Amino acid sequence: MKLLSAFRSSYLNRRGSTFRSLDPSSFDGGLIPKPSPSSIFWLAIHCLCCLISLILGFRFSHLVLFFLFSTSVTNLYTTTAGVSQLLQLKPLEKANVTAKSSRVVVGRHGIRIRPWPHPNPIEVMRAHQLLERVQKEQKSLYGVRSPRAVIAVTPTYVRTFQALHLTGVMHSLMLVPYDVVWIVVEAGGKSNETASFVGKSRLKTIHVGFDQKMPNTWEDRGKLESKMRIQALRIVREEKLDGIVVFVDDSNMHSMELFDEIQNVRWFGALSVGILAHSGNADELSSVLKTNQEGKPLSMPIQGPSCDSSGKLVGWHVFNTQPYATKTAVYVDDKAAVMPSKMEWSGFVLNSRLLWKESAVDRPAWVKDVNNLLDGNEEIEDGPLSMVKDPSMVETLGSCGRNVLLWWLRVEARADSNFPPGWIIKSPLDITVPSERTPWPDSSSKLPVVTNEEKNNQPATEKRSGKPRGSKSKNNRGTQEPKTTRSRK
């Protein structure tokens, strides 16, 4: 369908019709060889038309031809100069092109431009509604067939980093496109801080307190968290919640694909968790790597199901704690790496119907009857896998654990770290670094006395020096900073 330009130009030159030679492209292409009277006449007409076109701003010559010649086809012309003139014009072609009565004519046609070629906001709205409807249809046809509610179980307690962790969890759950029930179990009883997060989430939530306080060692904390999760499962049983139970630990990070993938679970599923056992100390990590370099490749920081080539579950991949053997954190605020337990709860999801009391629910045989566990008669020892009789029957999610859908992380602040309750500061903060650029004339009356003296000293010295002001203030800052860091350490 593409034409060769050579053929095209030769074709144009061969066209001998008189008014075609008025076409500027061919006119510019070459001079008329013999100035015959008719051609001079046409030349004069063309110049006149060009002048008039310049003034008017559109192709006036075609109007003349319209009045002189008439063919059977009409065309619309609009200008690109912004003047919206709709003219009825005829094309410049011979009309005897086709013997059949065709409305469609070969040749030069006008380029139709409407007067205001910009989008109409109502139509844009309508287009977006159409897009939404089409996407909804796509989702219903190709997405999850009958989406089930997501029951998120989160054990938490009030501490400095709780705001960081719970904000992340809250935002993740708010983005989930399915119904969510968020069960928050709090160690040390219900508190206002946690309640504010739970309230902000605009989800359906169940916030309960747990009587014990959170202990200070990671091991004990893990044990208590397991107990708190069992408490949440009891609530699921009592309220007869229907959906998929996910263990959303407050410091973990969840991807959105996780919530789509767990819709595929039938009874009890396992997925791969990325383990981020990092203390933030780069030296430590490199020493860990060095000890590991004796031939053995660094193992993946993943905990999850492991399948053979046919996709059958054959075992579990656990996090290799060996390289960290000497330097793991014991207390919650230790600076060493925090180790996960052998099987983290967050890597497992279960159908809430497993927890219901009725025997009418056709539980599969490979899952234990959890009522004993939930009634408090048993203790859970090795993590969630002890809820199944036959671990090889556990369903694998995320293409048999090859997709890591969430990350496990434990990071907490120092034991003595202080944070304002609810992160709302009741009285203004103390000045540690005074603002040196703008003199604040009124502030001296409001500040307490101690800082006032400092402030009075500072502006005086600064006003005296011109250029070295910058350096002096830098010096001031320099002397100030080590103080603050020292106090923090």
Add this chain to the structure above:
Amino acid sequence: PAPPTMTNRSSLSAILLFLFFSASSAQHNVRTERISGSAGDVLEDNPVGKLKVYVYELPSKYNKKLLQKDPRCLTHMFAAEIFMHRFLLSSPVRTLNPDEADWFYSPIYPTCDLTPTGLPLPFKSPRMMRSAIQLISSNWPYWNKTEGADHFFVVPHDFGACFHYQEEKAIERGILPLLKRATLVQTFGQRNHVCLDQGSITIPPFAPPQKMQAHLIPPDVPRSIFVYFRGLFYDVNNDPEGGYYARGARAAVWENFKNNPLFDISTDHPTTYYEDMQRSIFCLCPLGWAPWSPRLVEAVVFGCIPVIIADDIVLPFADAIPWEEIGVFVAEKDVPELDTILTSIPTEVILRKQRLLANPSMKQAMLFPQPAQPGDAFHQILNGLARKLPHDGSVYLKAGEKVLNWTAGPVGDLKPW
């Protein structure tokens, strides 16, 4: 609208309403819908047993030698002529006995004379056709029996058997006089046009099926582009002023909608072209120098509703596929209102079009897969030929009767090839 008086009537209407809603909601969960055109539900017909095709043995200068000279003929959009030959050679409809054949096929590749840049030159094609028909009529008696009325030829070039790439020239030449009685299988189709004979079968242009399959994305990726188009709006080499190329329609699309965020249109050649089509609701298929384009095939394969801007166009297999229900037709004069037209289509209509496009037999009918698969374009061509059977008795000429004018046409065509 519940009737007021009797409880019987109200319960009956409630039942009817419930049935209606359940029926309509049941339809909503259906992914595809059956396609039946004016010829009926014929997309999935099996042509085997309905017709017999005899393939002439022509010297290789008409087919194999051309392909050997330039293997690019196998990948450009006119490759249908070559693949049709290969398909017929091994198809069960082929018969080696010409006396029982319903249709006769001559394997000629008129579009295989390519320039260095890959464009086919149609200047020698009329002579090649003439020479081939002379050969056929002198070596076999079947041409003279009907003067070609039970013969078919594949002519996939721009304007079919008019053998020219420029429309005015093509119209001047008209269909090659010797092919006036034969059935033409061509990609060009426009109503009331010289180059479309009444009995012709329009086929889609060749688009490489493996390449398109390789770029499929999962169907749950949401369609977030409203209108999509990639291609030229102005052909600066051949039509610098504009208004000639595409009868000004493509230029109108650009000028009116270049600032419209709903229209993702540009002249880029992105590597994600196929993927982007699968993320769009509407794909523009405007005319270019000729009304047909491979964009239609791509739009159908990728489930994007084709917006056809080509007045009087005849789309492939028009009797088997109800194109008005599948695509959106916009007159060239209505291009400035394209956004109004597209946004005013009711939601249900759009969803229905998408369901029709999702029908796998629809996608199959547009493709020329190697090897041939049931329901593909090869089979649709055979079905079309089968639907034209049985031949009308008047087609058969008495001995010695001549209808065709062997000396008609431009002088240059009469030279031997």
